[in-house]
Amino acid sequence: MSWPVPGSLAFVCPRYGTEVLGGAETVVRGMAERLAARGLPVEVLTTCATDHYTWNNFYEPGEAEVEGVPVRRFKIEKGNLKRHKAIGELITAGRELSLAEQEAWLNESFRSAGLFHYLMDNHQRHHTIVLTPYMFWTSYACSQIAPHKNVLRPCLHDEEFARLSIYKSMFRDARGIIFNSDPEAGLAATLFDLPDNVEVVGEGLDVPVDASPDRFRQRYGIRDDFVLYAGRREWGKNVDVLAEYFSGFVHRARRDLKLVLIGRGEVDVPREIRSRVIDLGYVSEQDKHDAFAAATVVCQPSMWESFSRMLMEGWLGGTPALAYGGCAVTAHHVKASEGGLVYHDASSFEVALSILLENPRLRQTMGANGRQYVLARYQWEDVIDHLVDRISRWAAEGPVKGAA
Amino acid sequence: MKVLMVSPFPPLRDGVGKYAAQEVAALRRDGHTVDVLAPLACAAHYVEDFKRPWLGLLRLRKYARRYDRVILQYQPAHFHLHAWGPSRALSNLWMAIAFRTMRKLVVVCHEVEYPPEGRTRLRPEAQLARLAWRWARHVEFHTTHEIDQMEGQLGVRPRRAELRDHGKYFSPAVREDKMQARRRLGLDETTPLLLCIGFIQPQKGFDRAIRAFRRVSGEAKLVIVGSVSAGTPEQRGYVNHLHDLASSDERIDIQERMVSDEEFDRWILASDAVVLPYRLIWSSGVIERAHLLDRPAIVAAAGGMPEQIGSSDTIVLDEDELAEAMAKVVGSGSPVMPLLMSAQEASDLVEIESRRRGTGEAALDRALQQLQVMRGVVPVIAPSERRVIGPFVDLVKRVMRRLLGWLLTPLLGQVNEFQRQTVEALRMIVEEQRRQATGSEERSPADGESLPAPRGEAEP
Numbered sequence: 001m002s003w004p005v006p007g008s009l010a011f012v013c014p015r016y017g018t019e020v021l022g023g024a025e026t027v028v029r030g031m032a033e034r035l036a037a038r039g040l041p042v043e044v045l046t047t048c049a050t051d052h053y054t055w056n057n058f059y060e061p062g063e064a065e066v067e068g069v070p071v072r073r074f075k076i077e078k079g080n081l082k083r084h085k086a087i088g089e090l091i092t093a094g095r096e097l098s099l100a101e102q103e104a105w106l107n108e109s110f111r112s113a114g115l116f117h118y119l120m121d122n123h124q125r126h127h128t129i130v131l132t133p134y135m136f137w138t139s140y141a142c143s144q145i146a147p148h149k150n151v152l153r154p155c156l157h158d159e160e161f162a163r164l165s166i167y168k169s170m171f172r173d174a175r176g177i178i179f180n181s182d183p184e185a186g187l188a189a190t191l192f193d194l195p196d197n198v199e200v201v202g203e204g205l206d207v208p209v210d211a212s213p214d215r216f217r218q219r220y221g222i223r224d225d226f227v228l229y230a231g232r233r234e235w236g237k238n239v240d241v242l243a244e245y246f247s248g249f250v251h252r253a254r255r256d257l258k259l260v261l262i263g264r265g266e267v268d269v270p271r272e273i274r275s276r277v278i279d280l281g282y283v284s285e286q287d288k289h290d291a292f293a294a295a296t297v298v299c300q301p302s303m304w305e306s307f308s309r310m311l312m313e314g315w316l317g318g319t320p321a322l323a324y325g326g327c328a329v330t331a332h333h334v335k336a337s338e339g340g341l342v343y344h345d346a347s348s349f350e351v352a353l354s355i356l357l358e359n360p361r362l363r364q365t366m367g368a369n370g371r372q373y374v375l376a377r378y379q380w381e382d383v384i385d386h387l388v389d390r391i392s393r394w395a396a397e398g399p400v401k402g403a404a
Numbered sequence: 405m406k407v408l409m410v411s412p413f414p415p416l417r418d419g420v421g422k423y424a425a426q427e428v429a430a431l432r433r434d435g436h437t438v439d440v441l442a443p444l445a446c447a448a449h450y451v452e453d454f455k456r457p458w459l460g461l462l463r464l465r466k467y468a469r470r471y472d473r474v475i476l477q478y479q480p481a482h483f484h485l486h487a488w489g490p491s492r493a494l495s496n497l498w499m500a501i502a503f504r505t506m507r508k509l510v511v512v513c514h515e516v517e518y519p520p521e522g523r524t525r526l527r528p529e530a531q532l533a534r535l536a537w538r539w540a541r542h543v544e545f546h547t548t549h550e551i552d553q554m555e556g557q558l559g560v561r562p563r564r565a566e567l568r569d570h571g572k573y574f575s576p577a578v579r580e581d582k583m584q585a586r587r588r589l590g591l592d593e594t595t596p597l598l599l600c601i602g603f604i605q606p607q608k609g610f611d612r613a614i615r616a617f618r619r620v621s622g623e624a625k626l627v628i629v630g631s632v633s634a635g636t637p638e639q640r641g642y643v644n645h646l647h648d649l650a651s652s653d654e655r656i657d658i659q660e661r662m663v664s665d666e667e668f669d670r671w672i673l674a675s676d677a678v679v680l681p682y683r684l685i686w687s688s689g690v691i692e693r694a695h696l697l698d699r700p701a702i703v704a705a706a707g708g709m710p711e712q713i714g715s716s717d718t719i720v721l722d723e724d725e726l727a728e729a730m731a732k733v734v735g736s737g738s739p740v741m742p743l744l745m746s747a748q749e750a751s752d753l754v755e756i757e758s759r760r761r762g763t764g765e766a767a768l769d770r771a772l773q774q775l776q777v778m779r780g781v782v783p784v785i786a787p788s789e790r791r792v793i794g795p796f797v798d799l800v801k802r803v804m805r806r807l808l809g810w811l812l813t814p815l816l817g818q819v820n821e822f823q824r825q826t827v828e829a830l831r832m833i834v835e836e837q838r839r840q841a842t843g844s845e846e847r848s849p850a851d852g853e854s855l856p857a858p859r860g861e862a863e864p
Contacts, residue, residue, distance in 0.1 A: 077451075079451075098633070098636075099631060099632065100633060103416055104445065107415070108445050111447060113448055116447035117440075117447070141414065141415040144414050144665070165631075166662070168661060168662065169661070173664040
């Protein structure tokens with residue numbers, strides 16, 4: 001198989017590798033590996049970092065091959081992080097900033113001159129440059145090198161940063177934009193002038209073949225029903241809010257219910273429910289799939305998702321979802337799939353969780369609906385077919401259409 | 405050859421940065437190894453804040469040792485904290501030593517700040533600036549006007565002052581013809597299009613283009629494309645002023661936004677002429693891009709612009725000539741309205757405009773808005789803020805302030821009061837005209853639109 005035009009496709013992303021955690025990063029790896037497996041020339045241009053908190057150089061700079069994908073890593077240089085943070089606080093407070101201040105916010109975070117200059121000197125080798133996610137320095141800086149080759153995969157959230165004017169030309173001038181979900185595309189249309197070429201491609205998932213609830217329960221000694229959260233614990237993901245709502249629920253409902261947490265980061269667990277919260281930290285992929293199959297309910301409390309792999313993985317385990325309705329993307333998936341319920345506050349959380357716990361057949365039906373929803377839309381092979389079709393078509397069309 | 409380029413660099417939206425990026429790409433194409441050292445955070449290999457008081461531009465020396473050639477893209481704002489004053493004297497001293505001691509240094513001069521007229525030329529910062537440029541071994545300018553101006557203003561001519569073609573390293577970002585560019589920009593294919601493009605700043609004089617274009621009749625379009633860089637009250641006020649000026653003519657379109665290099669070139673390709681009505685400029689990259697893309701330019705005779713024009717360009721001295729040149733592009737025979745410059749004629753224009761809109765209210769509202777802009781941008785004069793430069797300087801400043809305070813404070817108060825009364829008087833005139841136009845006693849200034857307090861003015 002080959003691209004319709006000479007050259008390779010370059011993924012430009014801030015982190016890449018088997019040690020890197022994060023939904024967006026996992027998907028880039030999945031895409032690159034599957035494109036390479038089809039014999040399509042791809043290359044990943046990234047930094048040496050694995051951790052998006054410290055941005056420390058972890059890998060050696062230079063060329064590497066990761067699961068069959070050629071990867072070039074470049075060193076990270078850190079800016080004035082105090083200034084970056086101070087301007088970031090102004091942004092989250094909704095203050096209007098000048099162009100110079102916005103540029104300082106981006107340039108004083110992390111940056112990689114090596115990556116920029118490599119692409120500046122070698123962009124002729126690539127017919128398409130996929131930039132993802134939108135917010136990071138790698139995407140913003142590299143988007144200026146050859147905009148007519150850019151395909152942006154923004155992973156956009158409804159956040160203040162998305163309203164910065166510096167991002168407008170990155171969206172407007174791209175050759176094409178691929179979105180993870182319809183609500184994400186809708187949000188982008190309200191914030192930016194978009195090029196003609198936009199497509200909701202979604203993300204791909206591996207369908208686990210031998211997920212075992214019993215194996216998980218045995219291994220971790222969990223007998224009771226449990227609510228599962230599996231993902232990063234950071235601001236915006238709302239895991240602290242989940243713990244608080246869960247505390248209120250078990251206090252009033254007096255049920256033997258546990259909250260199982262998988263993933264890295266700190267959570268502020270109320271003292272009165274500490275015995276009910278089982279924090280497993282980082283677990284293997286197999287254990288994670290087993291946990292999704294074993295869970296009574298998978299809860300997605302995040303307010304910022306562009307896709308939500310956790311919901312999909314829960315549904316592949318046949319488990320219904322309980323999602324925060326304030327996030328347009330997760331609410332959309334839950335409504336479209338009929339695979340769960342949404343909540344908006346503590347009260348609706350308790351009502352929805354009660355309904356799910358008290359109705360095993362409803363849970364079963366919703367879990368099956370959700371699984372069917374994922375299988376019909378988000379299997380890797382289908383997503384890659386879709387992606388290859390769009391990338392090829394846009395590359396063959398030549399320069400960007402409707403750039404203004 | 406190993407080359408060090410000292411310049412702001414992308415992703416900063418900076419004219420000199422873009423210029424340097426194109427030169428870096430060209431040098432690499434020629435087989436040179438080029439690294440970039442920038443005065444502020446960007447995609448440079450090294451970042452060094454040359455504005456710091458200690459060592460200033462002399463910090464360049466520790467990098468320069470590793471390179472065969474160092475090219476410094478010089479624009480004062482990137483290398484000096486202040487335009488004038490003691491800190492500038494210090495940074496000029498470091499610059500002079502750097503220029504004297506670095507043999508491989510080539511300075512590409514994009515701009516120089518000159519001392520104000522009068523005795524201030526004898527001040528240390530001016531003397532040190534003169535010394536720096538005298539000691540510079542190799543300086544490249546874009547026009548002879550800039551060399552002459554340096555000689556005239558500073559009394560110095562660098563020992564090796566050379567001219568370099570401003571557009572030498574430029575290459576087109578898109579390859580399209582006019583119709584393709586217009587289609588991609590969603591523009592009508594036949595309407596004559598005049599273009600002002602670049603950062604929107606008062607010194608760019610885009611207001612002159614609007615006023616001149618309003619006097620050109622016929623089916624045509626004037627598009628102003630660009631963004632505000634720093635977002636200062638002065639710049640915001642200027643943008644509002646442009647919108648205000650353009651509001652009465654539907655043929656004028658102001659697109660306040662950043663554009664990519666590709667879109668920048670696409671706009672030039674789509675235009676019939678690029679208008680550069682600059683008030684203050686050294687040399688222009690926009691005119692070079694217009695030449696590169698084979699589009700004529702209408703150019704105000706500012707700075708080194710007359711040297712940059714090509715055979716198809718038109719140079720203009722004032723708004724009359726600007727309007728005539730625009731009319732010529734729009735189509736021969738387009739009449740140009742008589743120039744309205746006197747106070748009486750300006751007043752008449754307000755009346756004509758008011759009648760045209762059906763009521764005087766809209767024009768008066770605009771006048772009131774303009775007053776608000778004035779009050780927003782004219783600062784209250786006050787003793788300069790204390791800046792700790794060094795214990796000695798700080799002490800001297802305090803002593804001087806004590807000694808002169810009794811004399812200066814009442815004077816500053818009178819100047820500020822005069823300024824306040826002037827704005828107030830203008831506001832009252834506008835209010836009076838509003839009452840006359842509407843024929844009714846409307847709300848008094850006290851209970852209606854109160855104007856925002858000027859920057860830095862304390863509440864009574």
